[in-house]
Amino acid sequence: MASVAIRVEGDLRVTLPGPLRLDCGVVLEGVEIAYTALGTLNAARDNAVLVCHALTGDQHVASPHPLTGKPGWWTRMVGAGKPIDPARHFVICANILGGCMGTTGPSSLNPATGRVWGLEFPVITIADMVRTQAALLDVLGIEVLRAVVGGSMGGMQALVWATAHPKRVRSAVVIASAARHSAQNIAFHEVGRQAIMADPRWRGGRYAEAGVTPAAGLAVARMAAHITYLSEPGLQAKFGRRLQAREAVSFGFDADFQVESYLRHQGMSFVERFDANSYLYITRAMDYFDLGMPLADAFRGVATRFCVVSFDSDWLYPTSESRRIAQALVAAGCHASFVELSSPFGHDAFLLEAPELNRVVDGFLRAGEC
Amino acid sequence: MASVAIRVEGDLRVTLPGPLRLDCGVVLEGVEIAYTALGTLNAARDNAVLVCHALTGDQHVASPHPLTGKPGWWTRMVGAGKPIDPARHFVICANILGGCMGTTGPSSLNPATGRVWGLEFPVITIADMVRTQAALLDVLGIEVLRAVVGGSMGGMQALVWATAHPKRVRSAVVIASAARHSAQNIAFHEVGRQAIMADPRWRGGRYAEAGVTPAAGLAVARMAAHITYLSEPGLQAKFGRRLQAREAVSFGFDADFQVESYLRHQGMSFVERFDANSYLYITRAMDYFDLGMPLADAFRGVATRFCVVSFDSDWLYPTSESRRIAQALVAAGCHASFVELSSPFGHDAFLLEAPELNRVVDGFLRAGEC
Numbered sequence: 030m031a032s033v034a035i036r037v038e039g040d041l042r043v044t045l046p047g048p049l050r051l052d053c054g055v056v057l058e059g060v061e062i063a064y065t066a067l068g069t070l071n072a073a074r075d076n077a078v079l080v081c082h083a084l085t086g087d088q089h090v091a092s093p094h095p096l097t098g099k100p101g102w103w104t105r106m107v108g109a110g111k112p113i114d115p116a117r118h119f120v121i122c123a124n125i126l127g128g129c130m131g132t133t134g135p136s137s138l139n140p141a142t143g144r145v146w147g148l149e150f151p152v153i154t155i156a157d158m159v160r161t162q163a164a165l166l167d168v169l170g171i172e173v174l175r176a177v178v179g180g181s182m183g184g185m186q187a188l189v190w191a192t193a194h195p196k197r198v199r200s201a202v203v204i205a206s207a208a209r210h211s212a213q214n215i216a217f218h219e220v221g222r223q224a225i226m227a228d229p230r231w232r233g234g235r236y237a238e239a240g241v242t243p244a245a246g247l248a249v250a251r252m253a254a255h256i257t258y259l260s261e262p263g264l265q266a267k268f269g270r271r272l273q274a275r276e277a278v279s280f281g282f283d284a285d286f287q288v289e290s291y292l293r294h295q296g297m298s299f300v301e302r303f304d305a306n307s308y309l310y311i312t313r314a315m316d317y318f319d320l321g322m323p324l325a326d327a328f329r330g331v332a333t334r335f336c337v338v339s340f341d342s343d344w345l346y347p348t349s350e351s352r353r354i355a356q357a358l359v360a361a362g363c364h365a366s367f368v369e370l371s372s373p374f375g376h377d378a379f380l381l382e383a384p385e386l387n388r389v390v391d392g393f394l395r396a397g398e399c
Numbered sequence: 400m401a402s403v404a405i406r407v408e409g410d411l412r413v414t415l416p417g418p419l420r421l422d423c424g425v426v427l428e429g430v431e432i433a434y435t436a437l438g439t440l441n442a443a444r445d446n447a448v449l450v451c452h453a454l455t456g457d458q459h460v461a462s463p464h465p466l467t468g469k470p471g472w473w474t475r476m477v478g479a480g481k482p483i484d485p486a487r488h489f490v491i492c493a494n495i496l497g498g499c500m501g502t503t504g505p506s507s508l509n510p511a512t513g514r515v516w517g518l519e520f521p522v523i524t525i526a527d528m529v530r531t532q533a534a535l536l537d538v539l540g541i542e543v544l545r546a547v548v549g550g551s552m553g554g555m556q557a558l559v560w561a562t563a564h565p566k567r568v569r570s571a572v573v574i575a576s577a578a579r580h581s582a583q584n585i586a587f588h589e590v591g592r593q594a595i596m597a598d599p600r601w602r603g604g605r606y607a608e609a610g611v612t613p614a615a616g617l618a619v620a621r622m623a624a625h626i627t628y629l630s631e632p633g634l635q636a637k638f639g640r641r642l643q644a645r646e647a648v649s650f651g652f653d654a655d656f657q658v659e660s661y662l663r664h665q666g667m668s669f670v671e672r673f674d675a676n677s678y679l680y681i682t683r684a685m686d687y688f689d690l691g692m693p694l695a696d697a698f699r700g701v702a703t704r705f706c707v708v709s710f711d712s713d714w715l716y717p718t719s720e721s722r723r724i725a726q727a728l729v730a731a732g733c734h735a736s737f738v739e740l741s742s743p744f745g746h747d748a749f750l751l752e753a754p755e756l757n758r759v760v761d762g763f764l765r766a767g768e769c
Contacts, residue, residue: 053650152650212634212658213626219659220622222652223666227615229599245597252590253623256583261714264582270689278687280423280522282592282679286686288582289589296593309652316656317648319640344631344714 040065040092042131045164049126055151059140062165063131064088064123067107068115070171077171078113078394079162080106080122081179081186084254084311085303087130090122096302105382106178112391113178117398121169125186126161127153127311129304136237136304146306148234153310155182155318159189163197173197176394180204180379181346182311185318188354191333192320200334200397202390205343205379207350208327208357209319214345217257218312221250225305234306247305248296255295260342260375264288324357334364336393338386340378341371366393408436408485410462412501415534419496425521429510432535433501434458434493437477438485440541447541448483448764449532450476450492451549451556454624454681455673457500460492466672475752476548482761483548487768491539495556496531497523497681499674506607506674516676518604523680525552525688529559533567543567546764550574550749551716552681555688558724561703562690570704570767572760575713575749577720578697578727579689584715587627588682591620595675604676617675618666625665630712630745634658694727704734706763708756710748711741736763 045060065088070077080090080103087094091101091108107113113120124132127150135150142149166174177187177198184206191201210218225231228246236242256264268288272278275285284290320327335358339351348369355367370385372378379386415430435458440447450460450473457464461471461478477483483490494502497520505520512519536544547557547568554576561571580588595601598616606612626634638658642648645655654660690697705728709721718739725737740755742748749756 148652152652209640211631212638212640212656213629213631215640215656216622216626216634216658216662219654219656219662220619220626223622223663224594224597224619226652227594227598227619249590249594249597249619252586252593256586256590259583261581261583261717264586268582270579270582270585282518282522282596282683284589286582286585286589288586292586292589293593313652347631 040088040095043165043168045161045168047164049157049160049164051151051157051160052154053151057133057151060126060133060161060164061131061137062123062133062161064121064165065090065092067091067120068118070119070169074171075173075175076117076119077166077174078118078120078176078178079166079174079190080113080120081162081177081183082122082125083179083181083183084315085299085308086183087128088122088124089130090120094302097298102380105380106387106390112387112394118175121165123162123165125158125311127158127307127314129307132161134304135234135306135310145235145237147237148306150306150310153314155185155314156189156193158314159186159193162186162190163194166197173199176200176202176397178202178204178390179206181206181376182315185315188320191331191335192327195331195333198333200336200394202336202338202393203351203354204338204386205340205346205351205376206354207346208324208354210316211350215316217253218316220253221312222309224249224253225309231305234309236305242300243305244300247300247303247308250308251299252292252296255292257345258376260344260373263342263373263375266373324353325360328358328361328363331361331363334393334397335366336389337365337367338379338389339369340375341369342373343376343378345376408438410435410458413535413538415531415538417534419527419530419534421521421527421530422524423521427503427521430496430503430531430534431501431507432493432503432531434491434535435460435462437461437490438488440489440539444541445543445545446487446489447536447544448488448490448546448548449536449544449560450483450490451532451547451553452492452495453549453551453553454685455669455678456553457498458492458494459500460490464672467668472750475750476757476760482757482764488545491535493532493535495528495681497528497677497684499677502531504674505604505676505680515605515607517607518676520676520680523684525555525684526559526563528684529556529563532556532560533564536567543569545768546570546572548572548574548760549576551576551746552685555685558690561701561705562697565701565703568703570706570764572706572708572763573721573724574708574756575710575716575721575746577716578694578724580686581720585686587623588686590623591682592679594619594623595679601675604679606675612670613675614670617670617673617678620678621669622662622666625662627715628745628747630714630743632712633743633745636743694723695730698728698731698733701731701733704763704767705736706759707735707737708749708759709739710745711739712743713746713748715746
């Protein structure tokens, strides 16, 4: 393995050389991983920062999305002069196992049958996503991560990285996340899955062969989920009861209110970039996520430095869940910083302009780089 | 009109003798109202209590539901020895306009065409529901109500009763409700409507003629709504992450968690008793509901006594909305009592065993009967 700095930027793809054994017992062969890299891996190979994406995110953390043309989903956190800076970090972000942006998932071909996996794809876990990322790092010759950083489901991956591979992670940043998926969150996910599976075009998951997509069901799933990403005061401030380009209500079922029109748009634009079966698998992985009780046991002996961040208006992953993580970390003797930030934007806050979040992540990462 | 006490108990039905002019401008002829009555209307005709039902409620407030056989939806509040007691009150509960339990609604026949209304039924408002109830009282020869009592959408009706017909309402009890539907609540309703309309069996609202029902879409709508009726701590206490009759997760998409199984049951049992188009119309009426700003203007000159009750774990109609009503009432010089009760059960609390709620309603009603 070369001990000089290497620079491999752009949209990349590897096929894992070995098998991947999943929590469910299934062994996947020839797993493909689509990822992006930014910056330069230094000669010591110790400046890699892995960014883990959330449910509907992907590897395009700071580069335009190839389908929508929109900027990367975390350009506020990753880029020149940002807390995660390609000038000093080798930034890696990989599409998760089960995803639909190039990494093996239910829309990939099953090598054993030659047809699309569909619901024959094994049910995966957050730990399986992390295993896949660890195998990618093995391929890249990266033994230690300077940091693993993620919000929401990305935070779950950061927690699993630190607990399953404690020697490989110096620092973990866990934003707007939880150490287990709550009953309410399982319930919202179940609504989304039922909406997809109720769509006749879903066809038991075999829509790809039929050349159709369960767009209506997936849009409803997204609409329901999207409400949970916002906050009631945020919605009230952004939309209130304002009408959609009308003087008065229409006494009909068109989108009278701006919030209806906004939600419909969220649903419709989502189906253009996301796969319904991936939505089923990834929500399931989140539902299954639970680091166990007492939580401190999961962290015992872990030398990773942790930074746990919550937002006060986030009711999907409320501060109480982050506090629970922080308490368990301290109880386990870990290095743990816990910050609750104020924001009107609910769970979405971690993706939006949040100068305080940037200052916290920047300070935490730099302190670990001394 | 007889000035002696009358007793007309049971499941009853009237056809309005005159036309009903709606907010949208449409005039409905021959509106039928299905209602139940309990107790005896006294000779002074001043002991009538109108109970207004919520979105998916009906006239069977204290009698078994004819389709499900379950007890009335508010037997904890209405009955012998309860705050609303047929021994001293003449209790009336009518299925709302737009409903599906006997009162004219989108599943009724349109007299002009002879076929089911479907989406040709006019879009209605909470005020239209109240107009229909007022017309029923006219038929029954009841000029003044001792009280109008309702939770959730029933509370909206109580507010409209007191503001639109202030001379006819002595007391109003508004429980777990609001003076306007919030952006978040409109958003959740829109998800439910989109789920119904995305179901191909909905057929543009003309499923009745085709002999089908959009059960899958309606079930998804109910599942999403049902989450909003509960509270996160309540769900956590009731279900947590407990598995459904299994030792471990199934690594599949069956209901692994009890909360999933519970939600699916809620969805499936709902479609047996409720009409999809009624769901569209009633949610729309709630979305349209707004007593305006400044809210105090709506209450000025109203002599009705008000009792406003909220539950601390209700995030669908949070205490802040009830507080807003109470403040406006006081600002308008009205008689207003406001109570926030503690309960782990979220919005559903008003339908469940809540001794404090009973004590509050009982005391408030009795004070008005002195």
